Amino acid sequence: MNIGTKINSVGKTNAVCDLGLTAQGVSLRSVSKKYGSFVAVENLNLDIPAGDYCCLLGPSGCGKTTTLRMIAGHEDVTSGDVLIGDRHVNNLPPAKRDTAMMFQNYALFPHKTVWQNVDFGLKMRKIPQSDRRTRVGEMLELIGLSHLAERKPVQLSGGQQQRVALARALVTRPKVLLLDEPLSALDETLRLRMRGELRKIQKQFGMTFIQVTHGVDEAFALSDQIVVMNHGHIEQVATPAEVFRTPASQFVAKFMGDQNIFTGKVINCIADTNSDLIELDVKGIGSLFCRGYGAVIGNEAACSIRADLVELEPYSAATSIPSTKQNHISVRITAVELTGYVTRVSLMAEKTGQELLYKVRTDDWHNSSLQEGQLIILRWSADDCIFLAH
Numbered sequence: 011m012n013i014g015t016k017i018n019s020v021g022k023t024n025a026v027c028d029l030g031l032t033a034q035g036v037s038l039r040s041v042s043k044k045y046g047s048f049v050a051v052e053n054l055n056l057d058i059p060a061g062d063y064c065c066l067l068g069p070s071g072c073g074k075t076t077t078l079r080m081i082a083g084h085e086d087v088t089s090g091d092v093l094i095g096d097r098h099v100n101n102l103p104p105a106k107r108d109t110a111m112m113f114q115n116y117a118l119f120p121h122k123t124v125w126q127n128v129d130f131g132l133k134m135r136k137i138p139q140s141d142r143r144t145r146v147g148e149m150l151e152l153i154g155l156s157h158l159a160e161r162k163p164v165q166l167s168g169g170q171q172q173r174v175a176l177a178r179a180l181v182t183r184p185k186v187l188l189l190d191e192p193l194s195a196l197d198e199t200l201r202l203r204m205r206g207e208l209r210k211i212q213k214q215f216g217m218t219f220i221q222v223t224h225g226v227d228e229a230f231a232l233s234d235q236i237v238v239m240n241h242g243h244i245e246q247v248a249t250p251a252e253v254f255r256t257p258a259s260q261f262v263a264k265f266m267g268d269q270n271i272f273t274g275k276v277i278n279c280i281a282d283t284n285s286d287l288i289e290l291d292v293k294g295i296g297s298l299f300c301r302g303y304g305a306v307i308g309n310e311a312a313c314s315i316r317a318d319l320v321e322l323e324p325y326s327a328a329t330s331i332p333s334t335k336q337n338h339i340s341v342r343i344t345a346v347e348l349t350g351y352v353t354r355v356s357l358m359a360e361k362t363g364q365e366l367l368y369k370v371r372t373d374d375w376h377n378s379s380l381q382e383g384q385l386i387i388l389r390w391s392a393d394d395c396i397f398l399a400h
C-alpha cells in the first residue's frame with residue numbers, strides 16, 4: 011500500500027494513501043456549550059493539526075464527549091466556531107462534515123456480515139456497486155480481515171470487531187476520525203493490544219484521530235497531542251512528554267498522578283537563564299525551591315515534584331536544611347507496595363502529615379536498608395521541581 015504525502019493550503023502535511031484518504035485539521039474558536047443555564051464547555055480554543063492523534067483527557071463530566079460531539083455535529087455549539095480544514099461546519103449536518111465516529115461498543119450490525127458492515131456506509135451514500143466492491147475489498151485487506159468477510163460480528167473476537175468498526179468508519183474516507191472511548195469495553199490485555207493497533211492504523215493512514223479518554227496511560231501511549239480538560243475548560247494542550255515533565259497546573263499534576271504537590275506563598279523569585287528560581291513558603295515546612303515562570307511575590311501557588319525524582323536518605327538533622335539547589339524534608343515511611351518493576355513507597359511529612367510518594371526500581375529498594383516506620387530525609391533538586399502558578 012503506497013502512502014505518500016502532500017502539503018495542504020495552510021502548509022500542514024497530509025498523509026495520503028491510495029485508498030483516497032486525506033486528513034484535515036480541526037480548529038475550535040471560542041466554542042461554548044450550554045445546556046439550559048449549565049455551562050458544559052466554555053470558550054474552547056484549540057488547533058488539532060492534520061494527521062495528528064489527539065486525545066481529549068479529563069475526569070468524568072469535564073466536557074470531553076460534548077466537545078467530540080460538537081465536532082461531529084451531533085451537538086450544536088451554543089457559541090463559537092468549529093472548523094474542519096478551513097471550512098466552517100457549524101451549520102452542516104454530521105454526514106456533510108467529512109468526519110466518522112467510532113463508538114465504545116462499535117455499534118456493528120449483528121445480522122450483517124463483516125463485508126456488509128463495512129459496505130453499509132458506502133451503500134447509504136449511493137456509491138456505485140463496482141466502486142463499493144473495490145473499496146470494501148481493499149479496506150478489509152488492509153486491516154487483515156479479508157478471510158473473515160463472511161462472518162457475523164458475534165463470530166469475531168473483540169479485537170477483530172474493533173478492526174471492523176475502524177474499517178467501516180475509514181471506508182467512507184472521512185477527513186477526521188472521532189473515537190469515543192473506543193477501548194473502554196475491552197479487558198486489560200486486549201485493551202493494550204488494541205491500543206497499539208489503533209496507533210498503528212492511524213500512522214499507516216496518516217489520518218487525524220480525535221479520541222475521548224479518561225485514561226492517562228492511554229492518552230500518553232496514543233497521542234501526538236493531549237488536551238487536558240477540567241470543568242469545561244482546557245487546562246493544558248501539549249505532547250505527552252511535556253504534560254508528563256511540565257504539568258501546567260495543580261489540576262494537571264494531580265490528574266497525571268504520582269506527583270508530590272506542595273502549596274505555599276511565593277516569597278522570592280530570581281530570574282535565571284533557563285527559568286526563574288522561585289522560593290515558596292510552605293506552611294509547616296518552610297522554604298521550598300522550584301523552577302518556572304509567572305511567579306508573583308505574595309501570591310498563593312504550588313510546586314510539584316515527580317515521585318520518581320525524589321530520593322530518600324537516612325535521617326540526619328544536619329541535612330534537613332533546604333538550599334536553593336536542594337529541597338529536604340523529614341518524612342516517615344508509612345507503607346511499601348511492590349508493583350513489579352517499580353516499588354511505591356508511601357511517606358508522611360513529619361511536620362504537616364501530608365501524604366507523599368516515592369517511586370523506585372524494585373531492585374534498588376531491596377538493596378536499600380530502609381524500612382516501614384523509619385524516619386528519613388526526602389530530598390529533591392530544585393531544578394526538577396515545577397512551579398505551578400495555579
Ligand SMILES: Nc1ncnc2c1ncn2[C@@H]1O[C@H](COP(=O)(O)OP(=O)(O)OP(=O)(O)O)[C@@H](O)[C@H]1O
Binds near residue numbers: 045068072075076
Ligand atoms: N444533554 C445534556 N443535558 C444536560 N447536561 C448535559 C447533557 N449532556 C452532557 N451534560 C453535562 O455536561 C457535562 C459534560 O458532559 P460530557 O458528557 O461532555 O462529559 P465527559 O467529560 O465526556 O464525561 P464522561 O467521561 O463521564 O463521559 C456533564 O456535567 C454532563 O452532565
